[in-house]
Every structure is written in C-alpha cells, then in structure tokens.
Amino acid sequence: MSCWNFAETVYSLGEGPTADHPALIHDDLIISYSELRHRASGIASYLNSLELPAGSHVGHYLRNSNAYMEMFVGSGLAGHAHVNVNYRYRDEELIGLANGLDLRVLVYDAEFADRVAAIRDRLEATVAFIEVGGDEPAADFAVPLVSLYDRATDDFQTRTSSDDLILIATGGTTGLPKGTQWRNEDLWRKMGTSTQMALEPLQLKDHPVELAEHVSNVSSLPSPPAFLSLSPLMHGAGLMTAILMIAQGVPVATVSGVKFDPDATLSFIQQHGVGCVVLVGDAFGTPLVDALDKRTDEKLIDSLMVLISSGASLGPETRAGLQRHNPALVVVDTLGSSESSGYAMATGEAGVFAPLPKVRVLDDQLNDVVPGSDTIGMVYYSGYKPIGYYNAPEKTAETFPEIDGQRYVMTGDRCTVREDGNLVLLGRDSTVINTGGEKVYTVEVERVLVDYPAITDALVVGLPHPRFGKMVVAVVEGPGLDSKTLDVDGVRAHVAAHLADYKVPREVLAIESLQRAPNGKPDYAFVTDYASDTLAG
Numbered sequence: 228m229s230c231w232n233f234a235e236t237v238y239s240l241g242e243g244p245t246a247d248h249p250a251l252i253h254d255d256l257i258i259s260y261s262e263l264r265h266r267a268s269g270i271a272s273y274l275n276s277l278e279l280p281a282g283s284h285v286g287h288y289l290r291n292s293n294a295y296m297e298m299f300v301g302s303g304l305a306g307h308a309h310v311n312v313n314y315r316y317r318d319e320e321l322i323g324l325a326n327g328l329d330l331r332v333l334v335y336d337a338e339f340a341d342r343v344a345a346i347r348d349r350l351e352a353t354v355a356f357i358e359v360g361g362d363e364p365a366a367d368f369a370v371p372l373v374s375l376y377d378r379a380t381d382d383f384q385t386r387t388s389s390d391d392l393i394l395i396a397t398g399g400t401t402g403l404p405k406g407t408q409w410r411n412e413d414l415w416r417k418m419g420t421s422t423q424m425a426l427e428p429l430q431l432k433d434h435p436v437e438l439a440e441h442v443s444n445v446s447s448l449p450s451p452p453a454f455l456s457l458s459p460l461m462h463g464a465g466l467m468t469a470i471l472m473i474a475q476g477v478p479v480a481t482v483s484g485v486k487f488d489p490d491a492t493l494s495f496i497q498q499h500g501v502g503c504v505v506l507v508g509d510a511f512g513t514p515l516v517d518a519l520d521k522r523t524d525e526k527l528i529d530s531l532m533v534l535i536s537s538g539a540s541l542g543p544e545t546r547a548g549l550q551r552h553n554p555a556l557v558v559v560d561t562l563g564s565s566e567s568s569g570y571a572m573a574t575g576e577a578g579v580f581a582p583l584p585k586v587r588v589l590d591d592q593l594n595d596v597v598p599g600s601d602t603i604g605m606v607y608y609s610g611y612k613p614i615g616y617y618n619a620p621e622k623t624a625e626t627f628p629e630i631d632g633q634r635y636v637m638t639g640d641r642c643t644v645r646e647d648g649n650l651v652l653l654g655r656d657s658t659v660i661n662t663g664g665e666k667v668y669t670v671e672v673e674r675v676l677v678d679y680p681a682i683t684d685a686l687v688v689g690l691p692h693p694r695f696g697k698m699v700v701a702v703v704e705g706p707g708l709d710s711k712t713l714d715v716d717g718v719r720a721h722v723a724a725h726l727a728d729y730k731v732p733r734e735v736l737a738i739e740s741l742q743r744a745p746n747g748k749p750d751y752a753f754v755t756d757y758a759s760d761t762l763a764g
Contacts, residue, residue: 229389229436229437229438229439230387230388230389230438231389231411231412231415231416231438232303232387232388232389232391232411232412232415232438233299233300233303233393233411233414233415233470233473233474234267234299234300234301234302234303234304234385234387234391235303235304235385235387235438236438236441236442236474237250237260237263237264237267237300237473237474238264238267238268238300238304238385238387239438239439239442240260240264240442240445240446240476241260241261241263241264241265242261242264243442243446244446244447245260245442245445245446245450245476246259246260246261246264247259247260247261248260248450248476248478249450249453249478250262250263250296250473250478250479251263251293251296251297251473251478251479251480251481252293252453252478252479252480252481252499253292253293253480253481253482253483254482254483254495256293257478258293260476263296263297263300265376265377265379266297266301266375266376267297267300267301267303267304268301268304268379268383269301269375269376269377269378269379270297270298270300270301270302270304270305270372270375270376270378271301271302271304271305271379271383271385271386272305272375272378272379272380272383273370273375273378274301274302274305274307274332275305275386276378277331277332277354277355279307279331279332279354280331281306281307281386282306282307282308282391282392283307283308283331283332284307284308284310284328284329284330284331284332284394284406285298285302285307285308285309285310285330285331285332285333285334286310286311286312286324286325286328286330286332286333286334286335286353287299287309287310287311287312287334287460287461288312288314288321288333288334288335288336288339288343289312289314289334289335289336289359289460289461290314290336290459290483290485291456291459291460291465291481291482291483292336292359292481292483293481294334294336294359294372295460295461295481296460296469296473296479297372298334298357298372299466299470301375302332303387303391303393303411304385304386304387305386306386306387306388306391307331307332308391308392308393308394308408309393309394309466310328310330310394310395310396310406311394311395311396311460311461311462311463311466312324312325312330312333312335312396312461313396313461313727314336314339314459314461315665315727315728315729316727317724317725317726317727318342318345318346319725320726320727321342321346322346322349322350323403323404324396324404325346325350325351325352325353326349326350326351326352327403327404327406327618328394328396328404328406328617329351329352329617329618330350330352330353331352331353331354331355332353332354332355332356332357333350333353333355333356333357334356334357334358334359334372335356335357335358335359335369336358336359336360337358337359337360337361337364337365338360340358340364340365340366340369341365343356343366343369344366344368347368355370356368356369356370357369357370357371357372357375358370358371358372359371359372361373362374387411388411389410389411389412390410390411390412391410391411392408392409392410392411392614393408393409393411393414393470394406394407394408394409394617395407395409395463395466395467395565397463397564397565397566397666405616405617405619405622406616406617406618406619407463407565407566407613407616408613408614408615408616408617409613409614410613410614413611413612413613413614414467414470414568414611415474416434416611417568417610417611417612418467418470418471418568419471445475445476446476448476450476450478451476451477451478451502452477452500452501452502452503452530452532453477453478453479453480453499453500453501453502453503454468454469454472454477454478454479454480454501454502454503454504454505455480455481455482455492455495455496455499455501455503455504455505456468456469456479456480456481456504456505457482457487457492457504457505457506457507457511458505458506458507458511458537458538458664460481462507462538462664463538463564463565463568464505464507464537464538464563464664465505467568468505468535468537472503477503480495480499480501482495487510487511487514489511489514489515489517489518490518490522492515493515493518493519493522493525493527493528494527496527496528496530496531497525497526497527497528497529497530500530501530501531502530502531502532502533503531503532503533503534503535504531504533504534504535505534505535505536505537506534506535506536507536507537507538507539507663507664508536508538508539508540508541508542508663508664508695508696509539509540509541509542509545509693509694509695509696510539510663510664510694510695510696512536512541512542512545512546512548512549513542513545513693513694514694515549516544516545516548516549516552519548519549519552520548523552527552528549528552528553528556529553531553531556532555532556532557533556533557533559534549534556534557534558534559535559535560535561536558536559536560536561537560537561537563537569538661538664539661539663539664539695539696540560540573540577540578540696541558541560541573542577543577546558546560546575559572559573560572560573561573562580562640562650562652564636564638564639566612566613566626566627566636566638567608567612567636567638568611569583570582570583570585570586570606570608570610570638571583571586571606571650574649578651578652579645579649579650579651579652580642580649580650580652581648581649581650582606582648582649582650583608583610584610585608585609585610586606586607586608586609587606587607587608587609587635588604588605588606588607588642588644588650589604589605589607589630590602590603590604590605591605593630596643596644597644598644598645598646598647598648599644599645599646600643600644601643602643602644603641603642603643603653604641604642604643604644605637605638605639605640605641606638606640606641606642606650607630607635607636607637607638608635608636608638609633609634609635609636612627612634612635612636613627613636615627625637639659640652640653641653658670658687658688658751660687660688660689660697660699661689661696661697662689662692662695662696662697662698662699662729663694663695663696663729665727665729665730667687667689667699667729667730669686669687669688671726671730672685672687672699672701672722672726672730672732673685673686673687673701675721675722675725675726676701676703676718676721676722678721679703679717679718679721681705681706681708681712681713681714682703682704682705682708682718683704683705683706684703684704684705684741684743685701685702685703685704685741686701686702686741686749686751686754687699687700687701687702687732688700688702688751688754688755688758690734690755690758690759690762692733698733698734699729699730699731699732699733700732700733700734700735700736700758700762701718701732701734701735701736702735702736702737702738702741702754702757702758703718703735703736703737703738704737704738704739704740704741705737708737709737709739710736710737712737713735713736713737715735718732718735719731719732719735734758734762736757736758736761736762738754738757741753741754
C-alpha cells in the first residue's frame with residue numbers, strides 16, 4: 228500500500244532530480260529539498276528521542292517562516308501530528324488550546340519566549356519545548372531548533388503512514404479551540420495533490436497509484452515558480468495550500484515581519500518571480516492594490532499567474548485593481564473551512580459561488596433546496612473530510628452528520644440556490660464574525676466585557692469594514708452608562724488584556740437596554756441595527 232503522506236513526499240523529493248530544487252524561500256534564504264530533508268530528519272530524530280506516543284501533537288506557535296514548514300515535515304516524519312497555535316493568543320487562550328488538544332511538544336518563536344515561560348507550568352501534557360531564533364534559546368527549558376538539524380543518523384527511518392493525522396485548530400461557539408483531524412491521504416486527495424501541477428503538464432488522466440509514481444512525475448518537470456503564502460501558515464487556508472504546493476515540487480515562500488508590509492511583499496514577488504499567492508481577502512488585497520497604484524512602472528506582479536483568496540472574499544474593486552496591474556492574472560476566490568477545505572468557487576459576482584461536486588444545500592428538514600426557490604438552506608459537503616474533532620464526540624456528530632446513508636460536513640453556511648445552481652451566500656449560521664480572515668466568536672468577547680466593572684450586559688456583532696470585511700462592535704449596558712460616561716478606551720484595554728487584538732471591539736457603544744427576550748435570548752438583529760444606526764449618525 229502506498230503511503231500518501233505529505234511529509235513522506237517532501238522527504239522523497241529530497242533526493243534524485245529534485246534534490247537541488249528550492250523547497251523553501253524565506254526573505255533571502257533559499258533551502259533546497261535536499262536540505263529540507265536533512266533538517267526535517269534531524270527534527271524527527273529529536274522527537275523520536277523523546278519516546279512520545281505515536282501520533283502525539285506538536286504545537287506550532289510560529290509566524291510565517293521556513294521553520295514552520297521544517298517543523299511540519301519533521302513532525303510528520305516522526306509520525307506525529309501538526310497543531311497550529313494562533314500567535315495572537317494571550318495566556319488563557321494558549322493554555323486552553325494546549326491542554327484541550329494535549330500538546331506534547333511546543334515549538335515557538337523566540338519573541339514568544341516570555342509568554343511560554345509564564346504559562347509553562349500550567350501546560351498539562353507538554354514535555355518538550357523548541358525555540359526558533361538563534362543558537363541559544365531565550366528560555367533555559369527549551370532547545371534551539373538549529374541544534375536539531377544535524378541529529379539524524381545514516382540509518383534514519385521515517386515513521387509515516389497515510390493514516391497519520393494533521394490537526395487544524397479551529398474555534399467553537401465558546402471560543403474554545405477544536406482540533407479538526409485530517410488523515411494525510413484524505414487531505415491529499417481533497418486538495419487535489421498530483422493533479423494540480425503534475426497531471427496537467429504531463430497530460431495524465433488518473434491519480435498515480437503509488438507515491439513513487441507521483442515523485443517521478445514531479446521529478447520529470449522543471450522547478451516551477453514559487454508559491455507565496457501571505458496567509459498565516461497557522462491558519463487552515465495557508466497551511467493546506469502550502470503543503471499542497473510543496474508536495475508537488477513548488478517552493479513555498481514566506482516573508483518576515485510582525486505586520487503585513489505590502490511594499491516589501493511586492494518587491495519580494497518581483498525578486499523571486501513568484502507565480503502564485505494565497506492571501507486573506509481585502510485585508511491583504513486592498514493594501515497591495517494601493518501600493519501597486521503608487522509603483523505602476525515597476526511591473527511588480529508580472530510574474531504572478533494565480534492569486535488565491537481564502538478565508539475572506541475579495542471585493543470587486545480589489546479584484547479589478549489586481550487584474551489592472553496584471554490582466555493575465557487568474558484570481559481564485561474560494562469558500563471553505565478547516566472542516567471541508569474548499570467546496571465552492573467565486574463566480575465574480577459578489578456573494579455568488581459555484582459549488583464543487585458533492586455539495587448539497589438542504590433545508591431545515593434535510594430536503595434538497597430547489598434551485599430558483601427562495602428557500603434558505605445549509606451547505607453540506609460529502610467529499611473527502613476530516614475524521615472528526617479531537618476528543619469531542621458530540622461536536623463531531625453535530626458537524627459530521629449522516630444523511631441518507633452518507634456522511635457529510637455541515638459547513639454552517641446559509642445560502643439560497645439560483646436557477647443556474649450557483650449559491651448566494653447569506654452568512655454563517657452562528658454568531659461568528661470574520662474580520663480579516665480571523666474568526667471572532669461573540670460569546671467569548673461578551674464574557675470578557677461583562678467582567679468590566681461598569682458593564683452588566685453586553686452583546687457583540689459584526690458590521691461592515693472596508694478593509695477587513697467585518698469589524699467587531701460591542702454594545703453594552705450598565706447602571707448610568709451612556710455615551711458620555713462610557714470609558715471606551717478603558718473597555719478596549721480590558722478586553723485587550725485577556726484576548727487577542729483582533730477580538731478587541733473597534734467600537735464600543737452604550738445602550739439603555741439590550742432588549743433580551745424574557746428567557747435571556749439575545750436579539751442580535753436589534754443590536755446590529757442599533758449599532759449600525761448609531762455609527763451612521
């Protein structure tokens with residue numbers, strides 16, 4: 228049986244014709260597949276020395292860099308599972324994720340050393356720490372990543388399987404992360420590896436039967452232009468696309484920096500001849516277009532062939548602006564999630580998506596929505612999917628129901644179906660706010676708000692934002708609280724002390740009464756209208 232495993236594929240590409248091809252590009256650093264194989268083997272050897280249970284969880288608390296992909300491949304070669312850790316999390320959020328998902332090893336950027344040191348004693352399952360950045364770790368309890376590169380011996384053997392898991396942490400309605408568990412082979416086939424790059428140029432009709440055949444196909448082609456992930460690799464969209472690319476011989480490129488720098492990014496694209504970019508909606512797209520408009524003579528994105536937006540949609544103006552600077556650019560806007568990957572593609576009309584095969588839209592009675600009707604349905608997908616959430620059987624059963632004898636992913640997306648079969652997206656069937664590709668769960672923010680001394684009740688809604696798609700807005704009530712007595716800066720500082728910055732409300736409004744129902748149920752429609760009208764006035 229062939230081993231359809233991403234780490235095993237990268238390891239195989241590290242010898243033979245592709246050995247000297249670039250695998251990773253970070254700023255000016257270029258790492259070949261051979262060097263990546265060497266580094267990942269060393270990382271795997273270190274993990275093996277810890278004698279962890281098979282399939283242990285390795286937390287990646289990292290910004291975009293070559294280290295992220297090195298650790299992903301190294302963990303995979305040892306038979307362990309990647310877990311993404313949001314680098315914007317605060318102490319309690321990190322502890323909740325680490326303990327909830329049983330992180331055995333935590334690899335982190337040196338800039339986070341103080342935070343890791345502060346919470347280390349509260350991590351229940353974590354036995355080892357790896358620090359990225361420099362030869363000497365800032366924390367005395369960690370080993371530096373660079374010290375692991377040369378640990379592999381000549382008799383090193385990989386411990387990979389098609390059944391090995393990749394965990395993608397995603398939030399829940401309470402804000403507590405769930406670990407979405409993908410088998411390597413299921414994600415491989417869902418993402419279309421062996422078809423996107425290798426099959427089309429070679430005009431192959433079928434997916435290879437063996438991994439060796441796929442590696443041979445990739446090896447017969449010249450090294451392709453690089454893929455640049457502007458999406459954080461700690462997000463599902465960035466990671467899924469990156470491992471898809473690197474398994475096909477496409478170098479994965481990243482740029483350093485705490486904040487997105489559109490000018491530096493454009494110069495990087497031009498310098499390295501980047502052919503494909505993945506980003507998160509207008510949060511990245513709008514600044515890129517603004518920078519391009521100021522540097523029109525430099526032909527900065529002439530090398531780009533494909534731009535993928537995942538996690539948030541591109542607005543029509545942004546899409547047109549990008550294609551104005553490169554008319555041949557193919558812009559792909561996808562609809563998906565950590566649980567389903569992509570299941571629909573943008574049509575070019577705002578909010579309208581073309582469903583991929585194996586998508587069904589069902590009403591609340593689980594009947595198929597008739598195209599052209601006004602019925603609002605939920606999107607379900609029956610293709611390759613995760614095996615479920617880690618240690619969460621009830622949530623797994625809820626999100627992955629069996630319908631008509633077939634197991635589906637309930638995506639949470641509400642839509643209508645046009646006569647042409649395209650989906651008109653209405654929004655998530657929850658109170659999740661998508662701001663710049665980050666998910667904000669309102670219940671979590673509301674919990675923190677009501678801990679502020681002057682606030683007795685709070686509701687959080689999402690309102691339109693020109694760059695981030697949605698912005699977080701809080702509406703609060705309390706004794707004698709109004710627009711004059713409300714200390715907005717104090718409230719925001721209180722939230723910022725407990726939650727990641729993207730969860731901090733951009734606007735905080737006071738109201739006499741939130742008008743909850745007698746049973747305490749919130750009236751989000753009323754609060755949304757109130758917030759919208761107040762800010763418009």
